[in-house]
Amino acid sequence: MSGAFKRIRRKIWFILNVGVVLWLLVGVYCLQVPPYEYWEAGFISFSLPGALVLNFVFFIYWLLRRSWLILLPLSVMVLGWQYHSRFLALNFRKEEPLEAKELEVLSFNVHVFNAYDDRDGSELEASAEMIEWVATHPADVYCLQEFYNNNTKGSTVYNTVSRIGQRYDKFRHFSVAHKDWNKGEIGIAIFSKYPIFNKGVIEFGETKHNRAIFADLNIQGDTVRVYSAHLQSMNIKAQDIENTYSSIGNQDKMKQEGRNLARRLRRGFIARGHQVELLLDHISQSPYPVIVCGDFNDIPFSYTYQVLSKELSNAFEEAGVGVGATYNGPIPFLRIDNQFYSNGLRAYDFRTYPEMGLSDHLPISAKYVLEKRD
Incomplete structure (x- = not known):
């Protein structure tokens, strides 16, 4: 009887393992599908981290059982390592460049420096701390999303163009998406210690909040184009997550909250696909x-990430360590801020x-070597 039970259990585990492999194959295929053509593909690819984790569980299970079936999850891990490395980077060895031009780039969604949380003055000290942290960071270039500047009389903290750019003698490109009720300017900014000799803005259709800007930098005779981008938000707030958790046990409320989240995710998938x-x-x-920095509002298992990674390298994958989460909110392990780069550069x-941790995003920085051209 025990032998028959073991065979049945082994068969069940094998079938489940095959199911996970099929899930992974379908998910990888969905990464290639534009969400504006088939939005369901966005949800399937969004689930890929779960499939990767389950495949690793099966690897451990067959390893402990000393079964030849370990070849199934192992082959998936080997053949699909590029997708595992999107989730977990293992670049422990840093190759310091010798006698080469270097460029360090900081990217940070500064969440308007918490200016909207400071209407009663309670966040003024935290805002000043964040602005000073950015202004004194040793990076050569800053790419800042949800940048906020207010030059109105009496604004001694939020006059950020002056505090970050003019005070530290940096060249700057600030694209204002809109102005708020208090004449504050919100948009995307690039600050650079190297001269900017050309710059521009990339509009994303009708949306005024999301856009990208670029600046061509003269780096001791060489030119690098740096982009700072802010793609369509997921529009999921901490309160939405809390409402979903609190609705567990209430079937009607849970369905309603689930539909609301799914609707917002779908709109985001479609918009970012175009952008x-x-x-x-x-x-x-x-x-x-080029170096492309920004808040892409999409995880590494998305059409957005897939499209960029086909043409560009990712600095975290090539030179990072660990999970590299950048979302500073209630959902753990999310990496939605990235730096991509092209040939002619190498991230080390x-x-x-x-x-x-004063913004809802964490800052990221990467150091690059400008490779010599023939």
Whole structure:
């Protein structure tokens, strides 16, 4: 009887393992599908991290059982390592460049420096701390999303163009998406210690909040084009997550909250699908090596990430360590801020900054080597 039970159990585990492999194959295929053509593909690819984790569980199970069936999850891990490395980077060895031009780039969604949380003055000290942290960071270039500047009389903290750019003698490109009720300017900014000799804005259709900007930098005789992008938000707030958790046990409320989340995710998938293609079309026309920074509001298992990674390398994958989560909110392990780069550059160091937890995003920085051209 025990022998028959073991055979049945083994068969069940094998069938489940095959199911996970099929899930992974379908998910990888869905990464290639534009969400505006088939939005369901966005949800399937969004679930890929779960399939990767389950495949690893099966690997451990067959390993402990000393079964030849370990070849099934192992082959998936080997053949699909590029997708595992999107989730977990293992670049422990740093190759310091010798006698080469280097460029360090900081990317940070600064969440309007918490200015909207400071109407009663309670966040003023935290805002000043965040602005000073950015202004004194040793990076050569800052790419800042949800940037906020207010030059009205009496604004001694939020006059950020002056506090970050003019005070530290940096060249700057600030694209204002809109102005608020208090004449504050909100948009995307690039600050650079190297001269900016050309710059521009990439509009994403009707949306005014999301856009990308670029700046061509003269780096001791070489040129690098740097992009700072902010793609369509997921529009999921911490309160939405809490409402979903609190609705567990209430079937009607849970269905309603689930539909609301799914609707917002679907709108985001579709919008970012269009936006990333506009961005990539502009990148493809660059005559210079490029670095593309930003808040992409999409995980590494998405059409957005897939489209960019086909043409560009990712600094976290090439030079990072660990999970590299950048979302500073109630959903753990989300990496939605990235730096991509083209040929002509090589990333050799990548960092996230969990100590700067004043925004809903964590800052990231990468160091690059400008490779010599023939």
